[in-house]
Amino acid sequence: MNTDTLDKPVIGMVNGFDPSKAANLDPALADRIDRRTRLLGPAYRLFYQEPLTVDRGEGAYLYAPDGRDYLDAYNNVVSLGHAHPRVVEAVSAQMGKLCTHTRYVQDGILDLAEEMLPTFGGQIAENGHMMFTCTGSEANDLATRIAMHKTGKRGVIITSEAYHGTSHLTAGYSPSLGAKSPLGTWVRRVSAPDSYRRDVATLGAQMAAEVKARIEDLERHGDGIACFIADSLFSSDGIYSDPKGLLAPVAEVVRAHGGIMIADEVQSGFGRSGEAMWGYQRLGIDPEIVTMGKPMGNGFPVAGIAVRHDVVAPFGQDLRYFNTFGGNTVAIAAARAVFDTIREDNLLANAVRMGDAIRDGLRSLKDERIGDVRGVGLYVACEFVTDHTTKTHDAAIATACVNLMRKKGVLISSTGPGANILKIRPPLIFDASHVDRLLSTVEAALKEI
Amino acid sequence: MNTDTLDKPVIGMVNGFDPSKAANLDPALADRIDRRTRLLGPAYRLFYQEPLTVDRGEGAYLYAPDGRDYLDAYNNVVSLGHAHPRVVEAVSAQMGKLCTHTRYVQDGILDLAEEMLPTFGGQIAENGHMMFTCTGSEANDLATRIAMHKTGKRGVIITSEAYHGTSHLTAGYSPSLGAKSPLGTWVRRVSAPDSYRRDVATLGAQMAAEVKARIEDLERHGDGIACFIADSLFSSDGIYSDPKGLLAPVAEVVRAHGGIMIADEVQSGFGRSGEAMWGYQRLGIDPEIVTMGKPMGNGFPVAGIAVRHDVVAPFGQDLRYFNTFGGNTVAIAAARAVFDTIREDNLLANAVRMGDAIRDGLRSLKDERIGDVRGVGLYVACEFVTDHTTKTHDAAIATACVNLMRKKGVLISSTGPGANILKIRPPLIFDASHVDRLLSTVEAALKEI
Structure with missing residues (x-):
């Protein structure tokens, strides 16, 4: 391996x-x-x-x-x-009314969170929270910080040519940025699930075996595993969508070692796969954290994460999170218009x-x-x-x-x-x-x- | 020390x-x-x-x-x-026309950059560039990545209760996030320029002496100095604006050790100080990188950096930077309306x-x-x-x-x-x-x- x-x-x-x-x-x-x-x-x-x-x-x-x-x-x-007229109208109207941050009490952000959380199903639907950022990079950066804080570990496992963002942390586990963009010493890669070149029936087991070896290597180096993170449609790896249920055996290995599963839905979320609102829902996992971004505001800068309560609880107790523009009233208006349109249309x-x-x-x-x-x-x-x-x-x-x-x-x-x-x-x-x-x-x- | x-x-x-x-x-x-x-x-x-x-x-x-x-x-x-009606109108009109990213050729972003760059004066006005992000955190994160890449070092020096952002990297040098928010091992702090309790006449020399000691400590630990970064009005330290010229001796020490000066104008920029468009212009420095955010779009998520050509050149050669929403057409329309209004009014x-x-x-x-x-x-x-x-x-x-x-x-x-x-x-x-x-x-x- x-x-x-x-x-x-x-x-x-x-x-x-x-x-x-x-x-x-x-x-x-x-x-x-x-x-x-x-x-x-x-x-x-x-x-x-x-x-x-x-x-x-x-x-x-x-x-x-x-x-x-x-x-x-x-x-x-x-x-x-x-x-899109509905988004343009929502943004224009809200810009003219109020554009401010989350440290005042507002209902719009809560209404949106309440509508979105059930769509994740699983434990997030049961007791999860929404947190808002401006970009997918910020969403992945925050998710990783939460995973590191929860686990007390710092290892991150990704696929071969993954892209997860442009902040220092996320660029550190985005090999698709090129050979001169340094990966973190706490980062390990596994092969992409190449359904064209390898036997689809064994892709999940193969990936799980690779992940296990990488975790053991991270543990051997004293880093341990904080999280496994993957784009649910493996965009920069070459776009792979088979088999359904691919990540179920991976999640088993990751959790057995105390790690957290992060579904990066920045590209694959909001119905891109057609079969589900969130790409990971085809892959057989109930992730601890889901990250989202790009289409969330149809161009307005808004992104975020959905996270299980128990996973973010220690982070919320020890630290805090504030993003000046993240989830501001206009961002929420844009996201609301998009989310409603996807479902209604x-x-x-x-x-x-x-x-x-x-x-x-x-x-x-x-x-x-x-x-x-x-x-x-x-x-x-x-x-x-x-x-x-x-x-x-x-x-x-x-x-x-x-x-x-x-x-x-x-x-x-x-x-x-x-x-x-x-x-x-x-x-x-x-x-x-x-x-x-x-x-x-x-x-x-x-x-x- | x-x-x-x-x-x-x-x-x-x-x-x-x-x-x-x-x-x-x-x-x-x-x-x-x-x-x-x-x-x-x-x-x-x-x-x-x-x-x-x-x-x-x-x-x-x-x-x-x-x-x-x-x-x-x-x-x-x-x-x-x-x-503000002008910003609301600019955002609404551009949302209805085109909201897309920087990988197509557009003039709006170039016109804004051309208007803004001269306002920094010094070497940035001469040969600098604008780069656009969505948040101040992203701007500081990017500036720090560029400084680390340029210097090949990773040490960051900040003031005692600094706040510079909420990404993993920037939170790592934001002590004001609280005692449970871990600072990076590559981070050192110097005393805030407390003009109320200390002799204003010697604040600059004192800070320079502290910075020198911190750099030597960073070098002793193998990190060296990538950058000194400060909010030009020291907001979370307690708001200090005296003396003018405070950072001139600091810049001398930082540069003597190969480090880069980053002026964090996320709070102090866009005329907040009244005396200048950018807060650092009161502090006697010509920084290699200036970061900006909060008021840049009057609520629309837009932020960015201005950077000297020679400082970003190696980063641009080895890596690349793309921020999906950063500097998109609507962000630029908002920033343009704000920048013009500040000057015209x-x-x-x-x-x-x-x-x-x-x-x-x-x-x-x-x-x-x-x-x-x-x-x-x-x-x-x-x-x-x-x-x-x-x-x-x-x-x-x-x-x-x-x-x-x-x-x-x-x-x-x-x-x-x-x-x-x-x-x-x-x-x-x-x-x-x-x-x-x-x-x-x-x-x-x-x-x-």
């Missing part, structure tokens, strides 16, 4: 613009990118070989300043579509239907270069390989496809340690016409490559 | 509601607080002995559901006043006038219990002592005053390691009538105590 089996990541950011190739761009765009580098500095990245300028959004579409439309099949924040059922239609359409292309089409709900992976036997990553096709589709007016991206997997992640309001445009554009792009 | 001279903090949160005293409350309020504890859990805190319910804000006023008005002389987020000059009027008024009370009135611009400290010779903290008077004023309809708080200092921090739009109401209420409260 060593780390040789872990996937080796490609250098740089998947689908990131390479500034050294700015010479190929339209001079006006190149100038704007120069200005951007001058003002925002060297740590910012743009998408696509030819970065996209947008200035308006509506529903599933983004619009360039010249009015050209782009079907947005990638944005995992505006799950209700761009500029039956967006989970829509995600299943549209996601299945996309997967069916991709499979029906019968393109030899496609090794696997997978995912659940509106999270779709389409993996390119050089051949179906060795299943060697073919990043060139994925990169060409993503950039050609962008030229043709459809926005997606790619992912995975080999950067060879199309990442298709449309808003939950995607309809049949959107699916048609997406599929016909994939087909057209692949014909040209 | 040991840590015995550091102030010993009181237990618990200054001006926090004590749930064990809920029995004294109106039953309806007690029920709502119970509900809150059930839904939000044990880590949340409320203000005041009798927590306040608010449901509307306008200008310098908050309103309870029954319509009663409270003069808000404490809220450091809505610097332009509650529900001459709010710095107003802060000086109104702040001086408050300090003059407090001094003219000639109340024996008041040992010191200090601060600059609209950040005012009023310190209670048992006598003027020993200058012993009198927390009871401060606590009684804050809570009596809340009953009388004026909101302030207290601060400092002895919890004996009134913290008065009104919005920058405070006018003479607000000052009158504030002062007459302080006077009335002190008469009753």
Whole structure:
């Protein structure tokens, strides 16, 4: 059980613009990118070989300043579509009434917590609490602090190419940030549940065995295990959704060693999988902590955690938590509008239907270069390989496809340690016409490559 | 040079509601607080002995559901006043147009950065960059990551009762979170610049000497110095604004040892001091990194850093930074409205006038219990002592005053390691009538105590 089996990541950011190739761009765009580098500095990245300028959004579409439309099949924040009227109205009305923090008594935040907590089921529904932050990074950072405080340990176990945030702590267990982003000495990785290359029936047991070995190693180094944390759809690992029940044996091992299970629902929550409000509900676990973010306010900065009472009790007794903007009245208004819309508009059922239609359409292309089409709900992976036997990553096709589709007016991206997997992640309001445009554009792009 | 001279903090949160005293409350309020504890859990805190319910804000006023008005002389987020029409309009309009992130090309974020960078002066104005986060905690966390990466060291030096954030990293150097919130092993503290108890003329040299000793200790332990970080108005230490030029000798020592100066402007920036847009500009330094937050969007979650090019260059080369909501189009619209309003409405000059009027008024009370009135611009400290010779903290008077004023309809708080200092921090739009109401209420409260 060593780390040789872990996937080796490609250098740089998947689908990131390479500034050294700015010479190929339209001079006006190149100038704007120069200005951007001058003002925002060297740590910012743009998408696509030819970065996209947008200035308006509506529903599933983004619009360039010249009015050209782009079907947005990638944005995992505006799950209700761009500029959703109900969210815009909720934010505008509340901004005009009161925008303040949680150290005054307010009912809105309590009403939302009361509506949300039952949706987690299990012990959180029974006696859990909601806590609000502004970003998914803050949510994961807080969850990890709580887990460390509760267990008195500091080890964190993650999957091979995990991404969990951009704070010092969460970047320390986000290997997908690249080989030069240092992992904490208290961090261990296990293989991603690669359902394309390994036997799905044994993935759970395999992961549990790896987790057990990592825990023993953490204990041997005096760190012990604070928590196991995973994105319930393993986005940056390559998007894996099989088998259901994957994490049940993992949870057993983690708990046997006193550790805490954290379900990172920042990407997979709020109905993304279609089959459940929360991605972990497909994976056979009742986590101690659930973290959430991105689509929670349809673009308004709001995120949070749901946590079992007994897990946060010692943290709450010894410490306190205050986040100036986290759960402020406007954030709550935005989150409330989103949460209600997801349920009232039956967006989970829509995600299943549209996601299945996309997967069916991709499979029906019968393109030899496609090794696997997978995912659940509106999270779709389409993996390119050089051949179906060795299943060697073919990043060139994925990169060409993503950039050609962008030229043709459809926005997606790619992912995975080999950067060879199309990442298709449309808003939950995607309809049949959107699916048609997406599929016909994939087909057209692949014909040209 | 040991840590015995550091102030010993009181237990618990200054001006926090004590749930064990809920029995004294109106039953309806007690029920709502119970509900809150059930839904939000044990880590949340409320203000005041009798927590306040608010449901509307306008200008310098908050309103309870029954319509009663409270003069808000404490809220450091809505610097332009509650529900400022220009910010409400900017946020509403941009929410309805486009709310998306920084990986597409946009001009708004660049225009704002271009307007802001010159206001820092020095090397940041010359070649610096803006980077955007959602919260001040994230800004300080990022600044510290950049400092650690640039220096290859991890030591952080702070003042005695500093507060810099709520992420794992920043909480690790925020002693004001309480004795049970563990400080990092790589953290050292120096005495706050207590202008009331020590000779103002030597405060800078004293702090520099303490910093030097702490750096040598960090080096002896193999950590070295990454950065010195201070709130430019030393809020949680007790609010100190004298002498000007305080940090010049500190910066000299820090840089001589390869460390970086971070000015934490989350509380003191955006004109709070009145004398300058940024608090550090009074303190004689040209910091490598400036962090900002709270009032930046007048309640909309937006924060960020300004950083010298050479300091962030290695970070940008080896790593990258992306914050899903940080600097999104709506955050930028809010920040732009705030930044323009501060300058167009001459709010710095107003802060000086109104702040001086408050300090003059407090001094003219000639109340024996008041040992010191200090601060600059609209950040005012009023310190209670048992006598003027020993200058012993009198927390009871401060606590009684804050809570009596809340009953009388004026909101302030207290601060400092002895919890004996009134913290008065009104919005920058405070006018003479607000000052009158504030002062007459302080006077009335002190008469009753």
